[in-house]
Amino acid sequence: MADILGNFEQAVLLSLLQPSTEIGKQGYGRAVLKEVQARLGRSVSAGAVYATLDRLEAKGFISSRTEPGTPVRDNRPRRYYKVERAGVRALHEAKVATERLWSGVRLPAKGMA
Amino acid sequence: MVRRTVAGEGNGMNGVNQSPLQPLPDGRGSESAQASADLYGAATARERSTDLNPPRWAEAVLRDSLPARDRETVTGDLLEEYREFIVPQRGLLSAHLWYLWQTASLVVLKRRSDMKIGAWLWLTGGIAWIAVIVAVLVLSRFTPPHLQPRALVLPAALIAVALTAIRSAADMLQLWRIARIWTALLVLAAGLRVFSDLLIIFDVEQYFLAQARSGFSELQFPERFAFGASIALILMGAGFHGAWKTAAFRKGVLAALAAALLIAFPLFAIQWTKPDGPAQILVLAAVIGPTLGTAGAMLATGLRGAQADLRM
Numbered sequence: 001m002a003d004i005l006g007n008f009e010q011a012v013l014l015s016l017l018q019p020s021t022e023i024g025k026q027g028y029g030r031a032v033l034k035e036v037q038a039r040l041g042r043s044v045s046a047g048a049v050y051a052t053l054d055r056l057e058a059k060g061f062i063s064s065r066t067e068p069g070t071p072v073r074d075n076r077p078r079r080y081y082k083v084e085r086a087g088v089r090a091l092h093e094a095k096v097a098t099e100r101l102w103s104g105v106r107l108p109a110k111g112m113a
Numbered sequence: 114m115v116r117r118t119v120a121g122e123g124n125g126m127n128g129v130n131q132s133p134l135q136p137l138p139d140g141r142g143s144e145s146a147q148a149s150a151d152l153y154g155a156a157t158a159r160e161r162s163t164d165l166n167p168p169r170w171a172e173a174v175l176r177d178s179l180p181a182r183d184r185e186t187v188t189g190d191l192l193e194e195y196r197e198f199i200v201p202q203r204g205l206l207s208a209h210l211w212y213l214w215q216t217a218s219l220v221v222l223k224r225r226s227d228m229k230i231g232a233w234l235w236l237t238g239g240i241a242w243i244a245v246i247v248a249v250l251v252l253s254r255f256t257p258p259h260l261q262p263r264a265l266v267l268p269a270a271l272i273a274v275a276l277t278a279i280r281s282a283a284d285m286l287q288l289w290r291i292a293r294i295w296t297a298l299l300v301l302a303a304g305l306r307v308f309s310d311l312l313i314i315f316d317v318e319q320y321f322l323a324q325a326r327s328g329f330s331e332l333q334f335p336e337r338f339a340f341g342a343s344i345a346l347i348l349m350g351a352g353f354h355g356a357w358k359t360a361a362f363r364k365g366v367l368a369a370l371a372a373a374l375l376i377a378f379p380l381f382a383i384q385w386t387k388p389d390g391p392a393q394i395l396v397l398a399a400v401i402g403p404t405l406g407t408a409g410a411m412l413a414t415g416l417r418g419a420q421a422d423l424r425m
Contacts (some may be wrong), residue, residue, distance in 0.1 A: 030193055033190070046219055047219040047221055047222030048218065075186060077186055078190070
């Protein structure tokens with residue numbers, strides 16, 4: 001069985017697969033950073049996101065291509081990311097594993113534990 | 114604090130553009146005025162935004178620490194976010210701090226992920242080695258080492274392994290060139306120590322009495338401690354330089370050993386008439402040199418490996 005994705009890896013993959021913000025739909029590095037922040041509801045460092053993107057790409061879960069940039073970024077290129085079939089499969093496995101982990105578990109009411 | 118409003122390229126989270134064009138009070142022309150205002154605001158704000166730059170040195174550090182593949186794209190992403198969102202939302206000073214934070218996170222986290230396990234292990238090993246040396250020194254209250262037979266095993270093993278790196282006279286010559294620099298620094302440190310002894314009267318009696326009391330620490334005598342610390346740093350430096358220059362960990366250990374022995378030989382000659390002095394000096398040099406040199410050599414091997422990994 002392949003590695004189960006970590007929470008942050010899942011957040012990054014989901015951000016690429018089904019972005020919820022306008023900028024997130026663009027799918028380049030900065031867009032992923034902002035989408036992950038929106039999805040997790042907290043500030044996230046660029047280092048964490050880019051390191052995760054690198055790792056996912058090395059595992060073959062995502063692929064990337066560069067395109068020319070815009071003047072606001074001094075025409076530096078953008079790297080656009082795309083989820084590959086293996087990435088979707090890994091996300092599915094992570095979801096199944098989480099559901100299996102939680103199956104039959106009934107937590108006590110809040111504050112009763 | 115400077116606050117600027119910048120029309121972005123679609124993050125939808127920017128502030129309102131400050132435009133000089135306003136609709137008439139009765140509302141006529143509001144649409145066209147608004148459209149003009151948007152265009153005007155967007156154009157001027159874009160011009161203004163490209164004047165905004167993060168600290169130049171921070172960007173240089175970031176570029177230097179990123180692999181060539183990511184250098185333009187990642188710095189471009191940060192620049193875009195900085196200009197379009199962070200400066201308008203937080204002001205210039207806070208934006209600078211944000212950029213520094215992101216740079217630090219990229220240098221630490223991304224660099225770590227770009228490095229191969231080998232480089233990472235060497236670096237971790239070097240830091241752990243230094244931590245062990247510091248821990249031993251703290252536990253012994255920074256007193257000069259008393260050599261026991263079991264303390265010789267590790268340095269002897271290190272020397273034996275390191276000596277296998279010598280294959281030719283050229284290797285010897287290379288080591289000599291490195292070691293002589295660090296020996297010169299050791300001589301300088303010793304000279305400064307002698308000079309300070311002449312200026313500051315060191316009460317030997319007081320020192321030995323303090324040693325006999327409980328709670329003694331070498332730190333209570335900074336002039337002695339500073340000399341010991343400088344010797345340690347120089348020997349680590351020799352190990353680092355040797356391993357970096359030759360791209361071989363074992364040669365780094367040998368460079369530190371050579372520097373320690375080169376400074377020990379004159380002392381050996383001076384103390385020749387004393388019964389235990391000469392041998393002890395040589396053994397001490399043979400123990401301290403490779404032990405400290407190993408720390409520097411490990412760090413150099415790790416950093417060299419990391420640099421190679423990041424150059425990909």
